[in-house]
Amino acid sequence: MTDATAPETPRRDGLLSAPLERNFLLQALGLLAWCLAWMAVQTLLDRKGATPQHQVTVFMAAGLAFLGGLFLAARRRAFDLFTSVPFAISQVVLLAMSVLLGTLVLQELKWSEYKSLYGTQWWGGLPLFLVRHAHADDVYHSLWFYGLMLLISLSTLLVAWKRRPYPLPRLGFLLVHIAPTLILAGGLVGKYGFVRAFNEIHQGEPTDLFWRVKGPNPNDWKDAYGLPGFRLRLDKFQIQTYEPEYKLYAYTEPDGKGGFERNPKSYEVKEGMEERLPLTWLRMKMDKVIPDAVDAGGFQEEPKGDLNPALKLQLDLGNGQPVVGYLLAESPAAYRFDEPGGRFAMMVKERFDASLAAQLRPHGPSAQKLAMTFMGKTLEHDAKPGTTWSFPAFELKVVKLHPDFPFKQGPDGPVVLDRIPPQLRGPWLEVQLHRLSDGVDAPLFLCARTPAFSDQANAPILPPGMGMTLHYLREGEESQRRFLVYSLDDTQARLVEDGRVVRAESWAPGKLFTVDKGLSVTVMESLPHAAWNPAFIANPDTQSKAPDPDHANPALQVTVSDPDTGKAETQWLAAKNPDGSAAQGTTFFDGRVGLSYHEKDAEPKDFRSVLVVEDKEGHELARKEVSVNDPLIFRGHWFYQSNYDPKDPTVSGIMVVVEPGLWLTYLGFACLIFGALWMFYLKPWLKKRAEGKVA
């Protein structure tokens, strides 16, 4: 194959004396000037507020005009330059370096973000300078980058022209050198007719309305895109998950800072399994596994443990079924318990003072908010009557706060407040929706206590296909008026009503405090250093049923022992905390070993939507089960599974993409591969065969 290469006697040129078509230095300077000119043009257009599409149009017109002028003025020299391989090399190297630049400077941030990112470092001046003057914040959509691609496209076309005619062996060269232009042309066509739009489709509610998004993030939506002549329906949405698998992870390399090196060894969990822990002489044994466990343990006084004051209390409701539990003074989640009947709340506090008393009375919210959820994101605004928000297709206005159930007239006559179920009582917010398309106003009522109720009532009024919900939020509200407060520093129990202490008694273990007739609390135990002592048992609720792998909480009892000393430590490890989150690990032997038991990975496997394309009369035109990698393609529209709502399985986030230049791009790809194969392998073979025939 040596025949195709250059002759071995190179012509040597001086650095500056070489003609332009072989002079890398001059070419580099020329290309640099070309790029600088485009930077200036873009700065100018940016100042005038030209849209990206407008800029591309100006770019194509000005670029082609300039290059046309160049060829008119110096036809021979321009042709020689543009069809020379050294110039090709200069262009491609510069293009590669430009692509590289965009991987060094973070792309598409705001100027303020660049300033905080680079502004404080001594070399930060360079990126800031490039961002400001060379559009380095978006290299790949800058005019100078387009300028390089335009040159490459022109050069390859010209060299393809120059090398005419094309007998069979040389066809590969032609294909390869028209490929870049085809690929770029595909991209250019795409610049004009491109659509990317998103919507959340509700099961059984066909829509032809999508919202255009700028990037792949469906939250930065702009304006509406209507499907031409057909609409999309969701028949079914489904999340597939992997079967949960729980494993035990052993950390045996302490990092000297109280933690461990991050490379545990993982173990399958099997009762009775025993093994030496890696890099130690300690042995680990899995004593017991419970596939779905609950912790039936309790707090215990641990005199050497951390200070964690708690009281064990018994609440007698007068029904012969006392409730026993713990209140922890220092735990924000566990210092208060509201009696199920709502008659009072009890509390354990380090001390009792006037400011605490002042809070213990019913009071309204510190903030009232209107929460608007749509296109998968939630905005919260103060719910002040009179406030208005504008959207592309409608307006929302806060009308009025209602202290109680707002409707005076029910379906069967006037409303009697006392007959309204308590979950619909309490404050409501009235909002008005103004549709811009037909000017119709519709009232919306939002229930603070039971948002789900008003969601259902309002769904038909809200704009379809946006997945929109409105909620009325009240924060920092207190509705209880009676409290029993145990304070630890003075061992007093105080009954507080509407913020005033009405009765105080000292407390001691075994002593009873009567709140009301048939309603009393007994202190059973005081634990200054309360420590939880776990005792896992099989979950009685699920024992008889088949286990539900998604909600089960497996627990494992492990013993780590040291064969040298005969010492052993046994502990329980549960995979989850009571709230369902992954549990933390535990250490053995003073932090020499850490064990953690949890789910291997909780990635969903796939999201699938059965999508139907139908015409305006509802006749089915196409149907497909789309998943993350498998869109539905219909008349140039690609429908992607792109999002979902973890709370509502009847909704699926669908993205639609229209990309008109795609076939050109792929034609270019094909030319590139086949052309290169042709040049590298078919051409030598054809040549050899031709020579064989001659000989």
Added chain:
Amino acid sequence: MHELYAHFVKGEWPFKLTLIAYALAFLAYLASLWAPRLKDGKDRVYAAARWLFLAAWALNAYTLIGRGIEAGRPPFKTFYESLIYFGFIFGGIMVAVEWLKKVRLLGFIATLLILGALGYALHKQDIEIIQLPPALNSGWFLPHVTIYFCGYSCVTVAFVLGILAWVKPGDRSFDPGSFWARAIGTSEVNFEVLTRNWVRVGFLFLAAGLITGGTWAKFAWSDYWSWDPKENWGLITWLMYLVVLHLFYVPSIPRKVAIRVSVFTWGFIAFTYFGMGYLPTKSQSMHIYTETPPADQGDVKGLNKEMY
């Protein structure tokens, strides 16, 4: 050293055996470069080296396939797995070259490079076989990665040949009894032509890798190209090899310059594979190999926090 030992202790056995086998093959090749022929004219050391290389590769394949079966998916989601896959593809190509052409020097260099890659894999070892997120669960995953790794392998061969062409440029004929004649198994050679041929194959695979990657992205993310740092580096590498190919056509540029540029260009491939984590823009990429199962990372933090 202690860290490597710790990783080795925790490693899975098929992988550890593969590593040992490659190490033995490497030592055998090293010996075969200098060991004299036996009196009966047979080159037993070299024969042993070739068999060891083949055996190591078979173990590599076993490790890979076993992991694939256990995971129920193509086994190159994580960095660790991808390095084993690189060993498999590059090793496969080199075993084939070795058995067909008997170039012990290439066998020597190949086992050295694979040892390097798998040693790094030891360092990047997975704690767990993790599942694929939905976007990777695609029919394009296997062909895309396979084609790319063929490309990486071919340009790596070209890199090695390029260094040889740098040292021994032009048409060469070696003394039949000399070190070089034995090392390459023949006395007539032109490393420059060989380098260029392997760059061409690699270039084609890299192009096909870009295109299959784009097609996959079109189906998964709706864009065949999204200027992601990893994609960009794939493009940069491909463009640089395009430059190398064109350099051979410039009469005013000596061939040795083209060869040297081709050697340096391999650095771009290496960076695309190993260097993505060092890019300032890495947080803007979706395509960087997973190194530790994310579910686990969270928990290590929990464990650490608990003890402070």
